[in-house]
Amino acid sequence: MLTLKVLSLLLSYPEAEMLEALDEMASVVEQENLLQENHKKSVLALIDSYRGVDLLNIQEQYVALFDRGRFLSLHIFEHVHGESRDRGQAMVNLLQMYEAHGFEMSTHELPDYIPLFLEFLSQQEQAEAVQLLHDAMPVLSLLGARLTERGSDFHVVFDALAGFAGEPEAFNEIRQQASTEGEDETLVNMDEIWEEEAVSFMGAGDACKSQSDAVSPITITPRDEYLKAQNRSF
Template identity: 35%
Template sequence: MSARHPAPKLPAEQLTIAWQSASLLLDYPDEELPSRLELIEGLCHRLPAAVGESLRSTVRDLRSADLATIQQEYVETFDTRRRHNLFLTYFAHGDTRRRGVALLRFKQTYLRSGFVLDDTELPDHLCVVLEYAATVDQRLGWGLLLDHRPGLELLRLALAEAGSRWHGAVEAVTSTLPRLAGDELVAIQRLAAEGPPQEEVGLTPYATPAFDPSTQPPAAAQELPMPTFPGAHR
């Protein structure tokens, strides 16, 4: 792990199971959902009690309704409420120009591992980040999660307040991370009070070829600093 990030407390195998399970639970529910739930439930016993029980709570809640109901609730939960957003950079930057820079930073991180994301999903989607951290590069994925910890915590709190079926999956992820520090608590409090920035200027830098690392070899990609959350200091 880098000098600015503490090392994980859990073994690598447990992090892989926890993050991949959460990624599957937070993905859009389709016809494969029952088999996913069975697989995740079977792996939970290999995790610490707190992490495993958080995942099991989401498994139970997703089993308690039919697929059509789950799909409707998923859209209502994650596509219509700002504080339930699964795109990590949105919490820090909203729809502002700085979010485009943050999205580039995600893509550059993936390229460092030889991981090329297709164009069907933005690179900061929590399911993508968790799958990358679980199956491609645990060290760099750990860093991405920690850099966006305030957004993760705000998502967890918002889902808990709403009594969402998916709260346990996010809680399992945050349970794998270190205890919150003072600056992170300040950032979370500010996000909870003010919400993400709302300047509507688009994501132009992400779509501009001059800034897009996919148009050049990874070694030549322009390194960009990871934007920090408002109120957080490193």
């Protein structure tokens, strides 16, 4: 499922190698035909939007969008657990799943980084990839809705993922939240955040504790708890 690899690249920090591979990326999306037709056209349009751009300019735009606050963080568990120990254990479980499938991380990113997660899914059987992706859709749909509210073309990637794996049960509530929430005040409150959440991934609980085979390593908290957590002020 190389289309998921293409979507991973589109959500990653832009590099010259990606700009050189635009034709190949478009060809994969066209020929593999994994996405719904309307989503496929939108993703192809996003790929085309990179043609002829200035690399430094789009890198600056990417950082301004994804790296200067929490609302659009591309780390799945940050939207569920913040920097708590629960997030650390969740990432340990996710890393164990990667290792069990023979997937080696060749990046410094944490296991819950969405482009890395999509790269992993691109190497799995479609049924398993759909199930794991659907487990993460409450977070992915919220990100897509927030990007739509901000008028960012990146929302088409998350729309395509929802079309592929299915929308979460709480989709309408998630979309309502994105349309009514205030500004991301992460940077304003950064000192206070660091004081309250001085917990690192490596310090998370019992790193040797394994997940149950019956529990998905990316299971999101129940809907009511999830929405309550997302509405808290950081």
